[in-house]
Amino acid sequence: DADVTQTPRNRITKTGKRIMLECSQTKGHDRMYWYRQDPGLGLQLIYYSFDVKDINKGEISDGYSVSRQAQAKFSLSLESAIPNQTALYFCATSDGTSGEQYFGPGTRLTVT
Amino acid sequence: RKEVEQDPGPFNVPEGATVAFNCTYSNSASQSFFWYRQDCRKEPKLLMSVYSSGNEDGRFTAQLNRASQYISLLIRDSKLSDSATYLCVVKILTAGNKLTFGGGTRVLVKP
Numbered sequence: 636d637a638d639v640t641q642t643p644r645n646r647i648t649k650t651g652k653r654i655m656l657e658c659s660q661t662k663g664h665d666r667m668y669w670y671r672q673d674p675g676l677g678l679q680l681i682y683y684s685f686d687v688k689d690i691n692k693g694e695i696s697d698g699y700s701v702s703r704q705a706q707a708k709f710s711l712s713l714e715s716a717i718p719n720q721t722a723l724y725f726c727a728t729s730d731g732t733s734g735e736q737y738f739g740p741g742t743r744l745t746v747t
Numbered sequence: 748r749k750e751v752e753q754d755p756g757p758f759n760v761p762e763g764a765t766v767a768f769n770c771t772y773s774n775s776a777s778q779s780f781f782w783y784r785q786d787c788r789k790e791p792k793l794l795m796s797v798y799s800s801g802n803e804d805g806r807f808t809a810q811l812n813r814a815s816q817y818i819s820l821l822i823r824d825s826k827l828s829d830s831a832t833y834l835c836v837v838k839i840l841t842a843g844n845k846l847t848f849g850g851g852t853r854v855l856v857k858p
Contacts, residue, residue, distance in 0.1 A: 670848075675755055677834065677850040678791070693845070725790060734779045734838050736846060738790035 638662045639739035641726050647745045648716050656711045656742050658726030666729045667709040668736065669693075669701060671722040678725065684709055685731070716746040750774055751837050751849035760825045760856045767821040768852045770835030779838040780811055780818050784831045785851065791834055794820075825856045 639660045648654050658667065665686045670678040670693075680693030682701040690701060698720060700712045713720055723743050727736040753770045760766040772780075780797035795802065797809040797818050808821040822829055835849035 675850050677751070677848040679848075680845060683845065723788075734781060734796065734846070735793045738792070740790055741788075743788075 637740065639726060639728055639737055641724075641739040641742050643742060644740065645743045647747065649747055650717055652716050654713045654716055654744070656713075656724055656726075656744070658709045658711070658739055660707050660726075660728045660737075660739075662728050662730075662737060663706075664728040664730050664737075665706060666731050667703065668727040668729070669699075669709065669711045670725045670727065671695065671720075672725060672741075673722050681711065681724075713744075713746075716744075718746045720744065721746050749850070750847050751835055753833075753835050753849040753852045755850060756853040756855075758852065758854045760822075760829075760854060762825060762827060762856055762858050764825050765821065765823050766825060766854060767819060768833070768854075769817050769819045770849050770852075771815075771817045772835075772837045772847075773816065774837070774839050774847075775816065776839050777816075777837045778840040780809075781836040781838075781846075782807075782809055782818075782820050783834040783836055783848075785834055786831050791848075794833070822854070825854075827856050827858065830854060830856045 668683040669681040684703045726739040729736045782794040783791040784794040785791040801810045806823045810819045832851040834851045
């Protein structure tokens with residue numbers, strides 16, 4: 636079984652809709668991250684959390700919110716989706732020491 | 748200017764050949780460096796860390812040049828399976844140990 640899972644894997648939604656992307660991990664890591672990836676732009680950090688009570692904004696947090704429900708779960712919400720939020724979204728975890736991050740398989744979101 | 752910049756490529760490489768490409772970073776407080784590999788529409792995965800003295804992992808060699816603020820990746824004896832996008836990643840201590848990703852360099856190995 637995958638260590639980092641994301642649901643849904645693909646989602647098409649309409650402008651103005653609220654949508655939640657979920658991430659779960661079995662690696663036992665405290666640190667979790669949400670990124671979006673657009674072609675040619677690399678991964679941009681949306682939000683990150685170093686433990687259940689710690690939530691931090693990343694580079695591009697506007698239009699997004701997160702919830703860290705438990706050590707193993709970190710969800711990303713788009714309160715009112717807009718077309719330029721169409722992207723590939725990745726969740727990742729790390730133990731905070733080695734620098735390595737472990738990524739989920741990604742969620743492909745299309746906002747029409 | 749982006750914090751981490753890469754030539755997007757693609758680098759078209761004959762099978763068996765050697766390919767090398769660089770990544771430049773702008774923040775002198777950058778502490779740790781990594782190369783990640785990303786296959787099309789898949790998640791990034793750590794390929795190798797980059798150490799100050801340079802390091803090898805099989806056919807892959809990574810170098811760090813702090814004075815000029817770049818890192819490099821060299822792939823020897825390229826295999827078809829090396830076709831992927833290679834992401835340069837920098838960890839900045841003063842930025843809460845977050846990782847900053849470059850846009851990636853695409854490598855296509857052809858028979």
